[in-house]
Amino acid sequence: MYVDKNLLILSGGREAVEGIIVAKRMGLKTFVCDGNKNAPGKFYADEFIVGNIYDPDEIVDVISKYPKRNLIDGVITIASDAVRSVAAVAEYLNLPGNKMKTAIISTDKLKMKECFHKHSIPIPKFTAVNSEMELIDKMKNFKNAVLKPVDSRGSRGVIRLNISSDLKKWYNYSIKFSQSRRLILEEWLSGPQISTESLVIDGKTYLCGISDRNYSNILETFPFVVEDGGEAPSKHYPKIKDKIQQILDNTAKALGIKNGVLKGDIVLKNKIPYVIEVATRLSGGFFSTITIPLVYHINLVEKAILLALGIKVDSPSYPLKHYCYEAQRFFFPQSGIVKKISKPNYKKIPKYVKYFELNVKIGERIEAVENHPMRKGSVLVYGTTRKQVIERATRLINQVKIVTS
Numbered sequence: 192m193y194v195d196k197n198l199l200i201l202s203g204g205r206e207a208v209e210g211i212i213v214a215k216r217m218g219l220k221t222f223v224c225d226g227n228k229n230a231p232g233k234f235y236a237d238e239f240i241v242g243n244i245y246d247p248d249e250i251v252d253v254i255s256k257y258p259k260r261n262l263i264d265g266v267i268t269i270a271s272d273a274v275r276s277v278a279a280v281a282e283y284l285n286l287p288g289n290k291m292k293t294a295i296i297s298t299d300k301l302k303m304k305e306c307f308h309k310h311s312i313p314i315p316k317f318t319a320v321n322s323e324m325e326l327i328d329k330m331k332n333f334k335n336a337v338l339k340p341v342d343s344r345g346s347r348g349v350i351r352l353n354i355s356s357d358l359k360k361w362y363n364y365s366i367k368f369s370q371s372r373r374l375i376l377e378e379w380l381s382g383p384q385i386s387t388e389s390l391v392i393d394g395k396t397y398l399c400g401i402s403d404r405n406y407s408n409i410l411e412t413f414p415f416v417v418e419d420g421g422e423a424p425s426k427h428y429p430k431i432k433d434k435i436q437q438i439l440d441n442t443a444k445a446l447g448i449k450n451g452v453l454k455g456d457i458v459l460k461n462k463i464p465y466v467i468e469v470a471t472r473l474s475g476g477f478f479s480t481i482t483i484p485l486v487y488h489i490n491l492v493e494k495a496i497l498l499a500l501g502i503k504v505d506s507p508s509y510p511l512k513h514y515c516y517e518a519q520r521f522f523f524p525q526s527g528i529v530k531k532i533s534k535p536n537y538k539k540i541p542k543y544v545k546y547f548e549l550n551v552k553i554g555e556r557i558e559a560v561e562n563h564p565m566r567k568g569s570v571l572v573y574g575t576t577r578k579q580v581i582e583r584a585t586r587l588i589n590q591v592k593i594v595t596s
Contacts, residue, residue: 192493193218196264196500199254200224201244201277203232206270209480210473211235213492222263224250244271247279254280265500269492270475272344274298277472287501289471293447297471300341301375310445312438313465315458317377323362326376330358335379337416338362340369345563351379351414361414380458380465385425387455388474388483389439390494390504391448396439397506398432399491400483401425404456408523415561420476420519420569420584422577423486427459429510436509438464446471450498452479452491476519477571481545485573486517515573518580520588522549522567526559527595534591543583546571551593567593 194217200207203225211232214221223236226243233239242253250273254260265287266280274294281288289297296302304317320326320338330336330352338361340348348368350361365374384404389396402423409416428435435457443453446469454470473479473495483491487507494504529551540547548568551557560566570587574580 192497194497194500194502196220197222197259197262198496198500199263199266199280200232200236201250201266201268201273201280202271203227203230203236203239204270205231206475206477206480207232208235209477210267210269210492210496213480213490214496217493217496219496222257222259224253244268244273244276247276250276251279251283254283260284265496267473267496267499269473270477270480272298272470272472274470274472287450287499289448289451293471296446297469298342300339300468301373302341303468304375304377306445307442307466310441312441312445313463315378315380315465315467317375320362320374320376323359326362326374327358329376330354330356333376333378335381337377337379338365339375339377340365341373341375342371343368346416346418347562347564349416349562351416352376356414380460380467382458382460383427384467385427385457385459386421386474386478387435387439387453387457388479388491389443389453389455390491390498390506391443391451391453392498392504392506394443394449395506396436396443396453397509398435398439398511399489399494399507400478400487401428401435401511402478402482402517403427405520411523412560417523417560417563417566419521419523422516422518422580423478423482424511424513424516426577431459431462431464432510434464438466442466442469452495452498476569477546481571482517482519485545486513486515487511488514515575516577516580517545517571517573518577518584519546519569519571520584521569522551522588522591522593523560524551524557524567524593525595526557529553529555529557529593530596531594532592535587540587541572541583543572543574544570544587545573547587549591557593557595
């Protein structure tokens, strides 16, 4: 589809590059904004703007001074959590997009849970935590719980707690990751975890991708909660399609989304979906940019861009149909100073490998992985069965040897 319009993309990171490429293929002129003046997206954009995409006031100020601001037809973020800035720019330039109220609720874990509770959406038991002593007192009501900053991302500051935990220690650890100095304590629900990504069109959600999240290393990373990739399609779909559809529709309505994207993190407990968190943006981890087009043959980024431009899009089929299987795994090297790296020859990597990245070098000091950004790269493969892709991803990960001391 050729679209002769101008798109502002608030994110120029590595994962956003895939989205910038999609936009350019559509014929769009791309204005890319990022706080990093040398962001990878800069070299793919038609024009590049420097600005902190996580500060709505700064971004509006930057855009207000941009000579071509009145040429911008839509604004979007890709693989970043800059939804408040997207809403602020959309409001300033009178562009399509979510209201600021929606953006605030979807980026504040406490406000989000309160909203969902009000609308009877299944969620874990939760409570606000404002001090060490309050955590100690409120933890008495939980056997197993998760402590989170209300305003962090990438699993930063997320800690699993139980009756044996050093609550003062972990309160002080988690609070460091909250700019607003607020935490939320919620029940830890045991069960399969899944990721969903949907389009919202005229208030109705249309599932575009659903995957199983892999936490097979949960004991090794305890008390931190760090995902090690996953597989698509989910082995629970389409058995849970109606339940998922209902919960996503209710969530979009609760948040006030009319047209846009809804990313969901969901736990299945006794086959009942519980919403852990959602985001009103395209996901990271290459789920929206690589996995969904690969597995489901849906160009989700293109459709999200069209909605951001105020252009109607065709809805995906129901139930969702998959065309192959995909697995992703991450590198979790041992802490220490890197002495040696052994990895496969890039020229000999099999064609079934869609993505391979290793972010480590000799002499680098590696810390134990405590959150998602601390992982050192990933592999993403596809194939004809779930078993096959898991074996392929695992084999590729095991071919990389990182020696530390």
